[in-house]
Amino acid sequence: MISKFGKTLKNQNIKDYTTYKLSGKIKTVIYPENKEDLINLIKYLRKNKIKHMIIGNGSNLIFKGNYDGVIIKLNKFDKLIINDTLVTVGAGYNLIKLAIKTANIGLSGLEFASGIPGTIGGGIYMNAGAYNSSMSDVVLEIEALDDNLNLITLTNKELNFSYRDSILKTKNYICLNAKLKLKKQNKEEILNLIKTRKQKRLISQPLEFPSAGSVFRNPKGLYAGKIIEDLGLKGTKIGDACVSEKHANFIINNGNASGEDVEKLINLIKEKVKEKYNIELISEQEIIE
Numbered sequence: 001m002i003s004k005f006g007k008t009l010k011n012q013n014i015k016d017y018t019t020y021k022l023s024g025k026i027k028t029v030i031y032p033e034n035k036e037d038l039i040n041l042i043k044y045l046r047k048n049k050i051k052h053m054i055i056g057n058g059s060n061l062i063f064k065g066n067y068d069g070v071i072i073k074l075n076k077f078d079k080l081i082i083n084d085t086l087v088t089v090g091a092g093y094n095l096i097k098l099a100i101k102t103a104n105i106g107l108s109g110l111e112f113a114s115g116i117p118g119t120i121g122g123g124i125y126m127n128a129g130a131y132n133s134s135m136s137d138v139v140l141e142i143e144a145l146d147d148n149l150n151l152i153t154l155t156n157k158e159l160n161f162s163y164r165d166s167i168l169k170t171k172n173y174i175c176l177n178a179k180l181k182l183k184k185q186n187k188e189e190i191l192n193l194i195k196t197r198k199q200k201r202l203i204s205q206p207l208e209f210p211s212a213g214s215v216f217r218n219p220k221g222l223y224a225g226k227i228i229e230d231l232g233l234k235g236t237k238i239g240d241a242c243v244s245e246k247h248a249n250f251i252i253n254n255g256n257a258s259g260e261d262v263e264k265l266i267n268l269i270k271e272k273v274k275e276k277y278n279i280e281l282i283s284e285q286e287i288i289e
């Protein structure tokens with residue numbers, strides 16, 4: 001019984017665990033209480049060959065269909081300690097919440113994250129970023145589990161950050177918590193910057209619809225959204241998955257889109273862009289089988 005490792009929910013709707021709100025079911029979702037439960041849970045799942053994965057806020061994920069395994073959520077890993085400019089925060093903590101909280105006490109550094117609806121763990125995994133800043137600018141070190149479930153510390157350098165990338169992607173490490181270094185700054189200045197950027201995003205991005213943010217990375221020196229818009233693909237639909245009319249680098253869910261609809265639409269855009277410009281667009285979003 002895996003419920004001994006944490007609160008366990010069966011037969012869950014994918015839309016309740018992801019920002020795309022795609023159709024489909026997850027067989028099991030579990031919330032381990034602490035590190036020991038997490039380690040024992042993973043040992044159990046491996047021993048019994050049960051498919052599993054950690055997710056954060058599901059804001060970068062496309063579940064292709066039903067997920068016949070165990071989704072591990074680190075919501076209980078949400079401890080926050082702020083000591084002067086040093087912030088120690090659990091992997092399950094919400095990025096936007098942390099950006100607002102630190103801004104409100106005059107700590108600068110997470111303004112870029114105030115519109116990124118992920119968790120600390122997912123943000124570090126992706127090296128999430130915006131406005132020329134990213135997690136790599138603020139992370140000092142993290143505590144993680146390596147593939148053998150040993151507790152390790154990884155410094156900023158050891159995290160091997162690059163554009164939307166970190167070592168977590170290749171090494172199967174699990175982030176448990178992170179130490180961030182912020183800077184003192186006038187609170188009103190930080191809050192004003194956050195407010196201005198929020199207004200810009202509301203105007204330029206289809207935030208009124210479910211999505212997982214930008215679909216494609218920007219090719220060097222170009223904007224994926226502009227390329228897709230120039231091809232006249234805004235409004236293109238497969239099922240309920242649709243290229244946003246507001247921002248062509250967003251795919252939105254008009255109601256009942258499936259992961260397959262989104263994947264097909266991504267492939268269609270890629271094909272058209274390759275055909276016309278000979279550019280290989282790379283998706284930022286992760287497809288989960």
Ligand SMILES: Cc1cc2nc3c(=O)[nH]c(=O)nc-3n(C[C@H](O)[C@H](O)[C@H](O)COP(=O)(O)OP(=O)(O)OC[C@H]3O[C@@H](n4cnc5c(N)ncnc54)[C@H](O)[C@@H]3O)c2cc1C
Pocket residue numbers: 019053054055056057058059060061074091092115116117118119120121122123124125126127128129130168173174175176207211212213214286
């Ligand atoms: C409206 C909107 C706007 C967005 N804007 C931006 C933006 O400006 N910039 C940007 O970079 N992204 C943006 N995103 C995408 C997304 O929010 C980020 O990629 C975010 O970092 C994903 O975090 P998450 O917690 O939701 O991760 P998830 O989507 O849940 O997971 C992503 C990956 O991280 C892994 N992961 C999660 N937690 C851990 C952990 N503790 N340890 C190891 N691996 C883990 C998962 O296994 C998965 O492989 C946007 C999304 C939306 C919906």
